[in-house]
Amino acid sequence: MHEEGGDEKRKRMSVGLYVSCPANIKGAIETIFEYGYHFIVTQITHPNYARVLQNGKFPQNIGRTDRVLKSSEWSRLVVGELTASIDVDSEVDHIREHSKHLFLQELGFATHLSVPAILIQLTKPNNIQLAHILNAKLTSGFSYSVWVNLPIIHPSRYSPISETEYDTWDWWNDFRTYCNYDKRLGLVLDIPDTKHTVPSCELDRWIGEPVKAIVIPTSFFLINQHGKPVLSRTHQDIIKKFMSIDVQYIIKPDSEGDLSLYIRYLHFLGKKLYVQDTMSEFVQGCEDFLQNPLQPLTEHLExxxxxxxxxxxxxxxxxxxxxxxxxxxxxxxxxxxxxxxxxxxxxxxxxxxxxxxxxxxxxxxxxxxxxxxxxxxxxxxxxxxxxxxxxxxxxxxxxxxxxxxxxxxxxxxxLLGSFGDNELSPECLDGAQRFLKKTGISIPSSYTSYLAPLQSIKIFNEIRSNRPADKTLQTCYEMPYVVHLVNYYQIAPPQELFRFTHPNWSERINNQRYKKLRFQCTQTSVLTGFAGFFETVLYKEVNLSIHPDTHTPDMVSWFPIVFPLHEPIHVTEGNIIEVSFWRAESQDKVWYEWCLESPVKGCIMNPDGRSYFLKKY
Amino acid sequence: MHEEGGDEKRKRMSVGLYVSCPANIKGAIETIFEYGYHFIVTQITHPNYARVLQNGKFPQNIGRTDRVLKSSEWSRLVVGELTASIDVDSEVDHIREHSKHLFLQELGFATHLSVPAILIQLTKPNNIQLAHILNAKLTSGFSYSVWVNLPIIHPSRYSPISETEYDTWDWWNDFRTYCNYDKRLGLVLDIPDTKHTVPSCELDRWIGEPVKAIVIPTSFFLINQHGKPVLSRTHQDIIKKFMSIDVQYIIKPDSEGDLSLYIRYLHFLGKKLYVQDTMSEFVQGCEDFLQNPLQPLTEHLExxxxxxxxxxxxxxxxxxxxxxxxxxxxxxxxxxxxxxxxxxxxxxxxxxxxxxxxxxxxxxxxxxxxxxxxxxxxxxxxxxxxxxxxxxxxxxxxxxxxxxxxxxxxxxxxLLGSFGDNELSPECLDGAQRFLKKTGISIPSSYTSYLAPLQSIKIFNEIRSNRPADKTLQTCYEMPYVVHLVNYYQIAPPQELFRFTHPNWSERINNQRYKKLRFQCTQTSVLTGFAGFFETVLYKEVNLSIHPDTHTPDMVSWFPIVFPLHEPIHVTEGNIIEVSFWRAESQDKVWYEWCLESPVKGCIMNPDGRSYFLKKY
Known part of the structure; x- marks a missing residue:
């Protein structure tokens, strides 16, 4: 089981098997390794032991002993499922209290075993008590990841008799918001069966989340003409989407069949669906990695x-x-x-x-x-x-x-950066055109920046956790980052921001800019900042672009730039996201400021270039 | 070339070749790889190009272009030697100024190439200008390591006519002190020829330093009966010492011979000299790694x-x-x-x-x-x-x-920790003896802690660089660490500190302690803290010990404990190191305080247990 994606893993599918409660966990692990699985998802306590209060205390015997596996097996191979029936959010006081004790006992046991991750299920909206318990543990330095299991589409959405249509993304979003977006929270998603499709905008939004694994019940497999299990085109399309963020797979046996066939099929599918293009080869390993924009005017490139x-x-x-x-x-x-x-x-x-x-x-x-x-x-x-x-x-x-x-x-x-003008191309070319004839040509002749509202809790967390000791958190959020965006959701299409043309024979050249943009949200999401892109006209119809809709094929020189916000902002369907953007300038520096005006007012980010600026000299 | 030691590398010798100025560096690298060498040490500028001032500027052509190697080759395989004749510490003003310009140009070029390390030589005492230039670069976020080349024993020590007997360790120590003990500073040591031996206490002191490589000229090799080059027993003993801190080797050709034979011999020697005992297998990978002592009374073990x-x-x-x-x-x-x-x-x-x-x-x-x-x-x-x-x-x-x-x-x-009583064994057993008969036996029946003055810049730096965001640097130096000491020098033998015996039927049990210890320095060194050990009598003559002189063979449960000082203290031969040590106690906690009284007075460390204490409840 792996927690972070890397080169190798991208091509090799990591697949676990769900075994609710094996009689012999050591034997189960050995068997599934023979089949080729990489990890097991299983209950760490044993449901045979009724854990009821005796004289106000719980009995200490919780059914499995740590010594049945080596500690290195517990800590690498076992995702510990907590008992799903424990309801810490019950509205009945004594059930809630009793559940809390049971839940804490299981959490303590998971810590004792040092499992790499625990699996919990969200089965209803607003899990405030669950969040309260887990957040306290996360804050006090819990070692394991928490995998939250949910269906991509809640069954109520298909049911003709259900009164409410639940959006499970909302459940997840509320839960992780309560937990302050802790990066140890991950998602395990149940995909729907072939009869039901996932709206593509919803799938895109899930792709922007920390999905650790998707669950595939064996009953979802069809049998091909050779008698082997295969997945439908619909399911293949879903898997292909999730492959881009390097998820793992959990096979959940709910039908008869040789368990080795499913993992073999998934490996086959991995190879079949993986697209190895110039771009992906070039950028492997820097997915969602924060890079500081260059200062090429004042620091020599290496x-x-x-x-x-x-x-x-x-x-x-x-x-x-x-x-x-x-x-x-x-x-x-x-x-x-x-x-x-x-x-x-x-x-x-x-x-x-x-x-x-x-x-x-x-x-x-x-x-x-x-x-x-x-x-x-x-x-x-x-x-x-x-x-x-x-x-x-x-x-x-x-x-x-x-x-x-x-x-x-x-x-x-x-001289162009990810945002076009952000490496001071305008200032440099305005200087250099002194020695361009009045009839002369500049290549590039113009460039335009674009901006789109972004949801990426991953980047929000990366900024928070990568803070250098000599910077404040405020500083870290008030500067742009160059990022190969992968685990993100673009809330609305990019819009044009600033344009510069060369040569510029105006009497007084002004490279300061201001513009207000308005974006419409098509579904509820979390705004964490803005992604920036550029297009440039080199000469007449010869262009280069990193705008998502017009990206020059196979060009790898530029990743998008991200302008963060201090805190994630919840936006709902139909909301207008309004942002003001400035390019400002003084004697010796150039900088950007940005400010959210709708759906809520934010503070002006990077006033006077206090946290980030481009040095002219 | 590797910067940090690991499991694999310990058994496999990493060997570089010194090639002062190859005509064709690409060809040279290919050739030495065929021989089996892992990296090359060579000048990055080309001495053919006289770099003299022309109209107040240096010419930009410095002889080698970056494109002769891939950047991944520059950054992995080449240790860049700076021109040894540049004397930035000259007492002649214009030579010093001119040298500084040349030196900065070479440093800039090393940055441009992203070599992993540069090699400089110290050829005289007190290199304050050199330190001034390099320290500025290190402080401003230099990417490479600086390897300082020195002889273990200065030739003046053998010379009957030399007026001063230089100790090169002093040169090094002054230099790295000026540079605030920066951990990117490493040592490359020239070993003496077979005619001269190194006093063992001096060798031990070098073992406590960040030695990256030792240089072996080919002329040091003897020819055995099969006509193959081998090293003398004296040189083998030196190499065996340095193997404990996982150094690399640089072969310096100064005689005729097939260059592949030297590296083959070193690999043979590596296997021959490497001792794989229970201890080394068990502890591999945690050399000089800081562990926080356990709090087993208040935190469940996993x-x-x-x-x-x-x-x-x-x-x-x-x-x-x-x-x-x-x-x-x-x-x-x-x-x-x-x-x-x-x-x-x-x-x-x-x-x-x-x-x-x-x-x-x-x-x-x-x-x-x-x-x-x-x-x-x-x-x-x-x-x-x-x-x-x-x-x-x-x-x-x-x-x-x-x-x-x-x-x-x-x-x-x-219940014993690395310092005996430091996991609150006294408090626990005093409580438990309520249910021991008056005639009963406690196993263990006693334990004694020991303390020795320690030189370990490595640990000083580890503490400095591992500071968690929520702790001050003061806090980090005011607490003990459990460390498998490898890259260290013990300045004087350990002395007995505190003793506890069980059962303890005194009317009023007092587990507070105070003692002052005095240690004599046998040679100039740098005091960075104190190493703690313990011995215990389990029952009558049955003992366990981690005291270096009486260590129970093959016992791996405890590493020494280290009590740091805020800053390294320079101590000279004959100095008395005097330290006061307290074990203090309050209602709910136990802690240590320590204070240096000689050769200089320090502040009392951890007053009132402000930075570190053991919780009783």
């Missing part, structure tokens, strides 16, 4: 960063295409040898693209490479000499202050 | 802790031996069936020992097992029924309040 950037062939092919079209256009116009300046040349990938264009078109191009990092220049010196036949003029200067001997026809740069 | 305890066969055999002698003595005296009470029975290992004695001696014994943890009692119920034929009376109570139906002849307990 070798490994350059190397990662340079590997994105799609991006540089697109750049080369844009340069090609620009050089051709220039030639058609003037017939002269174009002066192309690559500003922020790094170790030279765009210089190479310019030289490729020159070679492909068989046209002369005069190339300058401007780069301020001396260690990247050390590499460029070597490439100019050994690869580029001394055809490139190298300038070790900041593009904002460099005084060139001539002006450029084409200015090529790659 | 299954895995019981399981670990129960595995120590030596301990329980010794207990059984003591019980055997006590039962025999009792029988000789009275001829009756002895009442034996095991107090704090856990899951029953001492109960089993008592039953074994009864069986071996073929004598009846009446056994009570008193245990307060209900989950351990759950196990005992099962054992009484299924293993012990209902022969044991089980009591689920606290031994301090239990009212038994009869009194015991023999009281058996295992």
């Amino acid at each position: 070798t490994n960063i350059y190397e990662v950037f340079e590997k994105d062939q799609v991006k540089y092919d697109t750049y080369q295409n844009a340069i090609n079209k620009a050089v051709e256009a220039f030639h058609k116009e003037s017939g002269e040898v174009p002066v192309v300046m690559v500003v922020g040349a790094g170790r030279g990938p765009l210089v190479q693209a310019v030289l490729n264009v020159s070679y492909t078109l068989n046209r002369k191009v005069k190339v300058y490479a401007v780069e301020k990092n001396p260690y990247a220049v050390n590499t460029l010196i070597d490439r100019v000499k050994n690869e580029w036949c001394n055809k490139v003029t190298l300038i070790n200067e900041d593009m904002r202050t460099y005084e060139p001997p001539e002006k450029a026809d084409i200015l090529v740069s790659e | 299954t895995n802790i019981y399981e670990v305890f129960e595995k120590d066969q030596v301990k329980y055999d010794t207990y059984q031996n003591a019980i055997n002698k006590a039962v025999e003595a009792f029988h000789k005296e009275s001829g009756e069936v002895p009442v034996v009470m095991v107090v704090g029975a856990g899951r029953g290992p001492l109960v089993q020992a008592v039953l074994n004695v009864s069986y071996t001696l073929n004598r009846k014994v009446k056994v009570y097992a008193v245990e307060k943890n209900p989950y351990a009692v759950n196990t005992l119920i099962d054992r009484v029924k299924n293993e012990w034929c209902n022969k044991v009376t089980l009591i689920n109570e606290d031994m301090r309040t239990y009212e038994p139906p009869e009194k015991a002849d023999i009281l058996v307990s295992e």
Whole structure:
């Protein structure tokens, strides 16, 4: 049983077996390992022992002794199910009190055994007592995870006679809210049978939750023409969805059959459904991992960063295409040898693209490479000499202050961050255009940022738990993070925020911006922040995009950016999420501020750039 | 190249090759891998490029470009040697300034390449400028380790004409003190040739340092009768010492020879010298790892802790031996069936020992097992029924309040911690002796704690860096830790501190203690705290001990305990280390206080138990 996803596990399905109450747990574990299962879900107490009060005390004999398994078996292989009939939320006082004692005894026993996770069931709304007990344990440093078992769709939703249509997501959401979104709370979801489908927006919302496992009863399996159990297309589609967040599977035997066949089928399904594309290979292991945005203007990039950037062939092919079209256009116009300046040349990938264009078109191009990092220049010196036949003029200067001997026809740069302008591309290019002819072309010619409301308790928790000792929690929530979003739910489609175009020959350039956006919620969810994306026009119809709807295929250079909120905000269907967003600027820095105005008013985040800003110098 | 030691690596020697300046670094790496080496130590700049000032600026071309290796190769395989001739501590102003610029350029390049470690040499005392530059980098979040290269014994010590006999440990100690004991500072030691030996106390002091590697020139190898290079017995002894702290080896070619033979020999030597005993198998992976002492009176132990305890066969055999002698003595005296009470029975290992004695001696014994943890009692119920034929009376109570139906002849307990009394054995047994007959026997009958002055910068740093968010640094230094001491130096032999005997029929039992100890330093060292040990007399001549000089062979249940100081204290040869130690007590808790009085006065640590105490209830 594993708690966190990793490379290996993604391809190999981790599958457990539910065995309510084996006569011999050691034997049961040995048997299911022979079948190929990885863990067991079972009751840790023994229902044969009626645990009733005797003289005001519970008997200590709870039926199984710890010594039937090695402690390493308890702590790695057993998910301990607590007795489902214990009702700590009963409205009858003495039942509630009695249940609480039984429940605490089982929790204590789970601690004693050091099982990695316990499994509890939510069977009705508003489990405030259950939350009260578990939250106290979680707060006092409980070692195990709590797996909350629920159906994806409550049976009342199919029942013609039920008065209330329960949404089990609400039960879960209330419960984990009471428990302050503790990251040791996970979900174990029962999927519905083939007769019932899950609305896709609801499935998407579950994908945004910490789902640890999904339960598949053996009765859900169909028998194929070879007599083997297989899952229906509907169930396969559900599994494919959940594979993206690397869940585990629990087979629940409720029909006859050779138990080894189900796990073998799931392994087959894992291989069949797993899509290994460029993107997934490249980004494996950084799912929902928080990265601090770069400060490339004031901190030199290191070798490994350059190397990662340079590997994105799609991006540089697109750049080369844009340069090609620009050089051709220039030639058609003037017939002269174009002066192309690559500003922020790094170790030279765009210089190479310019030289490729020159070679492909068989046209002369005069190339300058401007780069301020001396260690990247050390590499460029070597490439100019050994690869580029001394055809490139190298300038070790900041593009904002460099005084060139001539002006450029084409200015090529790659200064964009995940939010477009967030690595100060506007400020840099405004500086560099001093040496662009008035008729000159900038590649990129424009870029636009986009924003969408986000639900990701995972990221909310990551920020909370990764706080460095020298930062306040407030600071940590008042700054953006670059994140490969996986375990999240996008509450509404992205909307356009800010746009910048280059060159910008306005008399007074103003790179400050303000905009208010309004998003409509289609279902109840939890707003934890905003996800940011960008699109850029490199040249005419040549674009790059990380906007979810127009994402350049196989391009891996940028992950979305996330602007958090201090606390998760509950939003309901039909609510309008209204947010104000600023790009602000002072003498030496640039920063963003953001503020929620609806459905509730929040405080202005990052006022005056107090927690996060981009240094200009 | 690895930075931290682990299980696997202990048995497999990690060996690097020193190649000052290969013409082709890619080729060099491929070649040494074929030989079997794991990493390379080499200059990252190229000495062919004279880096002199031109118009007040250094040229950017520093000779090697980052692209000759993949960034993953730079970051895993290359220890970057900085140019040894750069003298940032020169007393000539312009040389110092010029050197600083060159040095910073190389440091910047090392950052650019993301090498895992840089290698610098200390060639004279008091490298304050070097420390100033590196400390600034370490403080500002430098990613690599700094390996400081030094000879174990400075050549001046052998030289008849040298005026000063340099102690290189002093150079190192000054340097790392300037750098605030930063844990990214490591040592690379040159061992002396066979003609010169290292005094064993000096070798012990180096073993207490963060030695990352030792350098072995190929000229140190002798040729055996098969024509293969081997090391002398003297050198083997040095390597055996350093193997305990899991160092790496750097072969430095300074003579002719097939380079693959040296690494093959080192692997052979690794297997030959490695001693795999019970102890080392049991404790692997917890070297110098900080554990918080248990609070077994107020927190129930968990299954895995019981399981670990129960595995120590030596301990329980010794207990059984003591019980055997006590039962025999009792029988000789009275001829009756002895009442034996095991107090704090856990899951029953001492109960089993008592039953074994009864069986071996073929004598009846009446056994009570008193245990307060209900989950351990759950196990005992099962054992009484299924293993012990209902022969044991089980009591689920606290031994301090239990009212038994009869009194015991023999009281058996295992309540000792690493410091003897530090898990409140005195308080528990004083309570339990209410039901011991006046003529009765307590096993153990006494225990004594010992204290020794300790040098362990490793532990000083572990405490500093492992501080939980909810504790102050002061709190973390004012509490003891249980540690399997490996990378440490014991400055002087342990001395007796406190003793407790049982039963204790004094009218007024006083478990408070005070003692002042004085230790003499035999060589300059750094005092970072005190190591504690204990010896116990179980019964008459049957003892258990973790005192380094009398340690019970193969017993693994206890590691030493460490009482830290806030800051490392420099002590010199002949200094007297004077420490006062208190065991204090209030209504509901017990704690220790300690205070250094010489060679300098320190503050009283843990006054009134503010940072650490043992809860009685």
